[in-house]
Amino acid sequence: MKLRADQTGERGLPMPLWLQGALESAQAAVISALVVAAPIFVVWATAGFQNGATEVLARLAGQSWLLIHGVPLLLDTVGMGATAQPQSGVLSLTPLGLTLIPFLLAWRAGRRLARASYTDQLWQALLGSSLVYAGFGLATGFICRTADVGVGLWSAALIPLIPFGMGMVVGARREAGSWSRLIGVDAVAWLSRTSQHSRWAGSYLGSAVKAGFVALMASLAMCCVLLAVTLFIHWNLVIAVYEGLEAGPFGGAALTIAQLGFLPNLAVFALAWTSGAGVALGIGSQAGALGTAVGPLPSIPVFAALPAGALDFAAAALVVPVLAGTLAGWWFLREGENHFDEWLSIKIHARWFTATASTLVLGAMVGSIAGLLGAGLAWLAGGSAGIGRLTDIGPDPLRLAVFLAVEVAVGVVIGSAAGPWLERQQTLRESELEPASR
Structure with a gap:
């Protein structure tokens, strides 16, 4: 991996790797959220929801974004206003096909960050991106939890890092060419010993x-x-x-x-x-x-x-x-x-x-x-x-x-x-x- 100074600030100086990682992860989070919200908007536009309030749809989109990342949602029919046999349960069945959306976006971000980093500096970009993505998940879980759909804040912050982090690492490895180069180890020299x-x-x-x-x-x-x-x-x-x-x-x-x-x-x-x-x-x-x-x-x-x-x-x-x-x-x-x-x-x-x-x-x-x-x-x-x-x-x-x-x-x-x-x-x-x- 080589450091490329094409990511620059206003004065032509190289952008800090942690900031570039933060921007890449923010971009991935926003794009994946828009992709999830698009079908919900289409159903709303055709009067497919009984309650079409904007805040309700926004929470539904946020809950769907958390679900495709594997975050379990705590369902409670008491909060839904059920009058008979109130029940509670956990929605944890993750649509893995939609999980590919943040994974592929992270894969692209990982390649870009690896291309802009030396091997011993890649951790800065990965750390910045992980913190921002965790913050996005935490904010989404805090805003989108309701009386009928509960969200664990720790789960909302940490679980989305699993598909996102895997995509980042795989993308960085794709750019580095091998796992040993990704972590800065000379595999040939190590094997010779x-x-x-x-x-x-x-x-x-x-x-x-x-x-x-x-x-x-x-x-x-x-x-x-x-x-x-x-x-x-x-x-x-x-x-x-x-x-x-x-x-x-x-x-x-x-x-x-x-x-x-x-x-x-x-x-x-x-x-x-x-x-x-x-x-x-x-x-x-x-x-x-x-x-x-x-x-x-x-x-x-x-x-x-x-x-x-x-x-x-x-x-x-x-x-x-x-x-x-x-x-x-x-x-x-x-x-x-x-x-x-x-x-x-x-x-x-x-x-x-x-x-x-x-x-x-x-x-x-x-x-x-x-x-x-x-x-x-x-x-x-x-x-x-x-x-x-x-x-x-x-x-x-x-x-x-x-x-x-x-x-x-x-x-x-x-x-x-x-x-x-x-x-x-x-x-x-x-x-x-x-x-x-x-």
Whole structure:
């Protein structure tokens, strides 16, 4: 990273990094707030709210801004004026698709700040931006809390820093080119001082983590395809729910935007369904490839695409994580970093044993990493929708981790075993095509 003096004050002096970070974060906060407020304004313009007072809409926009950052909202029907069976609950179901808005804005800001900083000065820009963004969240929580929607001020100040800070760090790393350069460490010099076994272990663990990430992303990609197919097959039921709501064109558009915001959540739900771990759609409702027992659901169009009834071949969906693990095992073989197998072969001169042991260890490691990553996604995608039965939505992180780890591990063993044969087949095809290309 290099210091560039293009960010200057009135006298041509370089702008202090903490001030530049503060301006970048303020810009990101305002833009994300405007994006969230736009659909609310559209619904208000079409008389979609019973109470269209300006302060009410402004508080609703602020509460929505906090929600997309993961800040839980405390709901109380007593404050809403409910006359029967007052209840309270927590709205913590975060639309991860809308969380990408502040994340991407922070990613852009992180790149700009890294471009304007030396490595040992980047902390100044990150500190200034974090303080301003936390202040924006604190002010939003203080202004937008009401009798029926409570907001914890500490949560409003600190939780928005998680997606914003992640975006800043990823953007700065993108500009720096590596994590070591981002924190000012010469990775080459540090590695040269370590032993050969340490370098082997580091390369092996790093490749295993990457393989686990490959398995998770492949599983999610295939689950997204299955989700799209399910929506296409049940499109008539989805349209029927839209028609029954009679929300009008602008209300329907706002509802569609809200559902698109939860699209990443639905992808994680599809992963849980496919793995057999299942996904909760309210207290007492569980849907999964190994069994489905779902109670009454709210009139949300996307819920109409949920597979229902007797599903004779639903268990076949369990093959999706296995296929993803097979791809990860093949990828690890092509990466060429199976140093544990090399070390074990040096210690034990029995290839049948070392090959079997190293493959099983690799499957266990990659499966565990994919399971841990899946558990993190399940924790992010799930939550509570407020009050009533819908206080438990999403997959259980521990259950998903176990199911996903086992299935991916099986796939990794298959991919590692079939990898050499696949490589030989690819080499033969390339050798057959080589004379024709000449």
